[in-house]
Amino acid sequence: MEREFYTLAWIEEEADPRTGRKGFLSLLDQTLLPESEQYLKVMDVPSLISAIQRLSVRGAPALGCAGALGLAAAACRYEAGEYREFMRWLETRGREVAAARPTAVNLGWAVNRCMRSLRTMIEKGEENVVSLKNALVEEALAIQQEDKELCEKIGEHGKRLFEEKRTRVLTHCNAGALATGGQGTALAPVYMAHRQGLEPRVLADETRPLLQGARLTAWELLRAGIEVTVICDNMAARAMVEDMVDFVLVGADRIAANGDTANKIGTYGLAVLAAYHRLPFYVAAPYSTVDLELAAGGQIPIEERDPGEIRSGFGRLIAPEECPVYNPAFDVTPAELITGIITERGILRPPYSRSLRD
Amino acid sequence: MEREFYTLAWIEEEADPRTGRKGFLSLLDQTLLPESEQYLKVMDVPSLISAIQRLSVRGAPALGCAGALGLAAAACRYEAGEYREFMRWLETRGREVAAARPTAVNLGWAVNRCMRSLRTMIEKGEENVVSLKNALVEEALAIQQEDKELCEKIGEHGKRLFEEKRTRVLTHCNAGALATGGQGTALAPVYMAHRQGLEPRVLADETRPLLQGARLTAWELLRAGIEVTVICDNMAARAMVEDMVDFVLVGADRIAANGDTANKIGTYGLAVLAAYHRLPFYVAAPYSTVDLELAAGGQIPIEERDPGEIRSGFGRLIAPEECPVYNPAFDVTPAELITGIITERGILRPPYSRSLRD
Numbered sequence: 026m027e028r029e030f031y032t033l034a035w036i037e038e039e040a041d042p043r044t045g046r047k048g049f050l051s052l053l054d055q056t057l058l059p060e061s062e063q064y065l066k067v068m069d070v071p072s073l074i075s076a077i078q079r080l081s082v083r084g085a086p087a088l089g090c091a092g093a094l095g096l097a098a099a100a101c102r103y104e105a106g107e108y109r110e111f112m113r114w115l116e117t118r119g120r121e122v123a124a125a126r127p128t129a130v131n132l133g134w135a136v137n138r139c140m141r142s143l144r145t146m147i148e149k150g151e152e153n154v155v156s157l158k159n160a161l162v163e164e165a166l167a168i169q170q171e172d173k174e175l176c177e178k179i180g181e182h183g184k185r186l187f188e189e190k191r192t193r194v195l196t197h198c199n200a201g202a203l204a205t206g207g208q209g210t211a212l213a214p215v216y217m218a219h220r221q222g223l224e225p226r227v228l229a230d231e232t233r234p235l236l237q238g239a240r241l242t243a244w245e246l247l248r249a250g251i252e253v254t255v256i257c258d259n260m261a262a263r264a265m266v267e268d269m270v271d272f273v274l275v276g277a278d279r280i281a282a283n284g285d286t287a288n289k290i291g292t293y294g295l296a297v298l299a300a301y302h303r304l305p306f307y308v309a310a311p312y313s314t315v316d317l318e319l320a321a322g323g324q325i326p327i328e329e330r331d332p333g334e335i336r337s338g339f340g341r342l343i344a345p346e347e348c349p350v351y352n353p354a355f356d357v358t359p360a361e362l363i364t365g366i367i368t369e370r371g372i373l374r375p376p377y378s379r380s381l382r383d
Numbered sequence: 384m385e386r387e388f389y390t391l392a393w394i395e396e397e398a399d400p401r402t403g404r405k406g407f408l409s410l411l412d413q414t415l416l417p418e419s420e421q422y423l424k425v426m427d428v429p430s431l432i433s434a435i436q437r438l439s440v441r442g443a444p445a446l447g448c449a450g451a452l453g454l455a456a457a458a459c460r461y462e463a464g465e466y467r468e469f470m471r472w473l474e475t476r477g478r479e480v481a482a483a484r485p486t487a488v489n490l491g492w493a494v495n496r497c498m499r500s501l502r503t504m505i506e507k508g509e510e511n512v513v514s515l516k517n518a519l520v521e522e523a524l525a526i527q528q529e530d531k532e533l534c535e536k537i538g539e540h541g542k543r544l545f546e547e548k549r550t551r552v553l554t555h556c557n558a559g560a561l562a563t564g565g566q567g568t569a570l571a572p573v574y575m576a577h578r579q580g581l582e583p584r585v586l587a588d589e590t591r592p593l594l595q596g597a598r599l600t601a602w603e604l605l606r607a608g609i610e611v612t613v614i615c616d617n618m619a620a621r622a623m624v625e626d627m628v629d630f631v632l633v634g635a636d637r638i639a640a641n642g643d644t645a646n647k648i649g650t651y652g653l654a655v656l657a658a659y660h661r662l663p664f665y666v667a668a669p670y671s672t673v674d675l676e677l678a679a680g681g682q683i684p685i686e687e688r689d690p691g692e693i694r695s696g697f698g699r700l701i702a703p704e705e706c707p708v709y710n711p712a713f714d715v716t717p718a719e720l721i722t723g724i725i726t727e728r729g730i731l732r733p734p735y736s737r738s739l740r741d
Binding site for chain 1: 620
């Protein structure tokens, strides 16, 4: 797959021997797609948090990469006296980054992983702030590299679902290259099948309110030369009954121990529709999305977002300004509606309480 | 209910004894809501057809009223020699109006009813064009008046569903005052319950692509002081599972003899979701929406509309310009998912093949 764009990248700058390694996080500003392709330069925690909250970067795996790389970029610039002060600063900033969006588990996971690796170094006697900064950058880059490899593996496992030529898959939101450090989760098998000449076809829910399907999924698939058709979310049922869909494939923001899955609002309804039309419903996500400490989906915190996203999301007022709005960002699909969960370890099948733990 | 707006109205002008009665159709331009309240003056068939196709007026019953009143306005201005020429002109124009939108049965029904009434006069010996024009205006006004009364009756029958205080109903698209010559079909029982102090609460699907729910339903309910909350279409399933909905109530564009119902795209998916959550699903429509000549919903023609409605419907490009789009305007809800059909004759129950015919 030829790609002229990247979702996020670490841009190395010239190191200063006194303060250590230096660089910044370059982020494709996804709020401007598909009209304009612009990159944000992130060098401090407030601009990282703002980029995350404005959804310039989104998608659970990409949030993990961006959180770690952005924190590393900020740390490179922090002029610390000694390691204890540096770690205090980093712990505080890390907590702020992890809290920027409550539902995605990867953000906290990536930040914690970085913190843990530095704490381990300190336990082993490291007291040099320059070394700690360098290690932080390396850990963040490792998270990104591993994410890329996870996407590859998810693609390998999920590709089995595309063995017939011109398999038609319905997807929701964007779980593609724009949502990860690699080629995506739900879209990874699509890219893989495409590279093998299997001509997969994608029906993309536009995904209100922020239209990640229409703006992002359609954009990245067209770039890759993959056939994609956009529908409004409320057309999925008709597409199913009109025999335009072989199965549904979506990403995940958090998966509970029993397989209940939080993902972009609308996913749950799609799973109900798939079950009614006897179509398989698959979730694709790295194993790090699984939160074994949550017994079931009811415990997953669901972020409610700004009513303005619905009322004036298209640059024009589409509902009366004073009209109340309900705007949950995610919903929870119960495990019993999920045919399989594609992770880097294979396609897990029910009962998930067992297969997720094994 | 106090109303400062009207959906459509016949505005009488000074008659000319030589050419007969004269007036025009005044239409609230619904494409500009909720931002601006402007009325269109319709005096000829091309501007009537254009207003219908641009959806300045929409909703099956309102289309019937607008078709008849607009045709009458055009006829008033047509300078005919004698009655045969006038009728030839009218038959041609009537066919054009009836064909402006293929799915709504009311448009053709209203035009045909006007034509039939003039043909009956001619069979009885009437040859005066002025008398025929006057009769055409009267017939069109009668259609509007009857529509208003039908809405009242639908409201009376449907009100039974709102007997508990603060009943919460989920609706899709706009089947309210803006869709009829009266207070609406699906919203008529809501208005009726509101007037009786029962404080009904409405959850309004925004209804992509043209957002009739967010733009129109929210607007007219707020005007009437009725509690309404807008959601994106893909949030309906979450609202149901979060116990925010007592039942679903929608309008209809065409009902087949077996009860299968064509309505705004997204209705079918909503019916599947309601069934899954064991919530009642009601359709409200005047009996004229029933087309006994269609045995089942599969025979209802489904209009596909311009991809631009999805890609750039709201002043901003939301999908890549070259991206294919699937944009059916309606879908068909099978009778087995419908709990009851509220008409002016009462609430019909399954099996509809019997109750619709009786």
